[in-house]
Amino acid sequence: MEPLTQRPRGNAPTFMGFDYCPDVTDFDGHVAILGLPFSDPYTIEEVTNDQTNAPTAVRTASHRLSIGLDHYDFDLGGPVLDNRPIRVLDCGDVLADARDLTLHYKRAEKAARILFEKGALVLSIGGDHGVPVPIFRALDVYQNVTMVHVDAHLDWRDDVNGVKEGYSNPLRRAAEMPHIGAMIQIGLRAQGSARQGEVDDARAYGSRLINSYEVLEHGMAPVLDQIPDGGTYYLTVDADGLDPTEMPAVAAPAPGGLLYHHVRTLIHGLARKGRLVGLDVVEITPMRDVNEISCITAGRIFLNAIGAAVRADYWNV
Numbered sequence: 001m002e003p004l005t006q007r008p009r010g011n012a013p014t015f016m017g018f019d020y021c022p023d024v025t026d027f028d029g030h031v032a033i034l035g036l037p038f039s040d041p042y043t044i045e046e047v048t049n050d051q052t053n054a055p056t057a058v059r060t061a062s063h064r065l066s067i068g069l070d071h072y073d074f075d076l077g078g079p080v081l082d083n084r085p086i087r088v089l090d091c092g093d094v095l096a097d098a099r100d101l102t103l104h105y106k107r108a109e110k111a112a113r114i115l116f117e118k119g120a121l122v123l124s125i126g127g128d129h130g131v132p133v134p135i136f137r138a139l140d141v142y143q144n145v146t147m148v149h150v151d152a153h154l155d156w157r158d159d160v161n162g163v164k165e166g167y168s169n170p171l172r173r174a175a176e177m178p179h180i181g182a183m184i185q186i187g188l189r190a191q192g193s194a195r196q197g198e199v200d201d202a203r204a205y206g207s208r209l210i211n212s213y214e215v216l217e218h219g220m221a222p223v224l225d226q227i228p229d230g231g232t233y234y235l236t237v238d239a240d241g242l243d244p245t246e247m248p249a250v251a252a253p254a255p256g257g258l259l260y261h262h263v264r265t266l267i268h269g270l271a272r273k274g275r276l277v278g279l280d281v282v283e284i285t286p287m288r289d290v291n292e293i294s295c296i297t298a299g300r301i302f303l304n305a306i307g308a309a310v311r312a313d314y315w316n317v
C-alpha cells in the first residue's frame with residue numbers, strides 16, 4: 001500500500017518522545033497520535049495556513065509536559081499510564097500531495113479507519129477544523145457515535161466558496177453521516193460563520209447547543225448529564241472553544257471561553273460514561289502563541305484523554 005503518513009514534519013520530535021510508528025498497518029499499540037496538518041482550503045492562501053504548523057509545534061512543546069512518565073500527575077491522580085503496559089505510538093503526519101489536494105483526506109480516513117479497527121484511541125492534532133472530517137468518516141467502524149464538540153463557533157456551514165469540508169463545515173458534514181447520532185456543541189459564544197439558518201439546521205438535527213456562559217455559571221457536570229450513558233463518544237476540540245487566556249494561539253479569539261479545567265472534566269466524564277474512541281485538537285496557530293501555552297494546553301488535553309482511558313480500563317491491561 002502507498003504510504004499514508006510521514007515522520008512528523010519539520011524534523012519535529014514525536015509527541016513526548018513516544019515511539020514512532022511509520023506505518024499504521026503495523027500499529028500495535030493502544031493510543032495513536034496522528035498529525036493532520038492539511039485541510040480543505042477555502043482559498044489558495046489557506047493551503048498552508050499557520051494551522052498546518054500546529055502538529056510540529058505541539059510535538060516540539062510536548063517535552064515541557066512531563067519530565068518522566070513515572071512522575072505523579074495530579075490531573076490524573078497518579079502516573080499518566082498508571083504503571084500499566086499501555087503503548088502510546090506517534091504515527092506521524094498524514095502525507096499530502098501538492099498535485100492533488102484531496103489526497104490527504106483520503107489518506108487520513110484510511111489511516112484513522114485502520115487505527116479505529118485496531119481499537120486504538122486516536123488523538124489527532126490539526127490543522128484547521130476541516131481536518132477531522134475524514135476522521136468522522138472513519139468512525140463508521142462504530143455505530144451511533146455521539147459527537148461532542150467544543151468550539152466558540154457552530155461550524156455548520158454547508159459550503160464556503162463552494163468548498164464543503166473546510167473549517168466552517170465539519171459539524172454539518174458529521175450530521176450527514178449515518179453512523180453519527182447525538183450531537184452536543186459546547187462553548188458557543190460571540191460570532192462566527194453561522195447565520196440564523198445554520199443555527200436552525202443544527203437545532204433541527206437535534207444538536208444540543210450549549211453556550212459558554214452556561215458552563216462558566218454552572219460547570220460541566222450538568223452538560224455531562226445531558227449526554228447519554230454507555231455511548232461511543234468522539235470529542236472534537238477547536239482551540240478557540242477555550243478561553244484565549246489558555247489558548248491564545250487562535251485565528252478568532254473570543255473572550256468568555258471554556259477553561260481547560262472544564263475540558264478536563266468533560267474528558268474524564270466521557271471516559272467514565274462510555275467509550276471515548278477519539279479526540280482532536282484543531283485550529284492552533286503557533287505564530288500567535290505565548291510561551292507555547294496553547295501547545296501545552298493541547299498536550300495536557302491529550303494526556304488527560306490517555307490517563308482517563310487507561311483508568312477506565314479500555315484495554316484491560
Ligand SMILES: [Mn+2]
Binds near residue numbers: 129153155167238283
Ligand atoms: Mn471550529
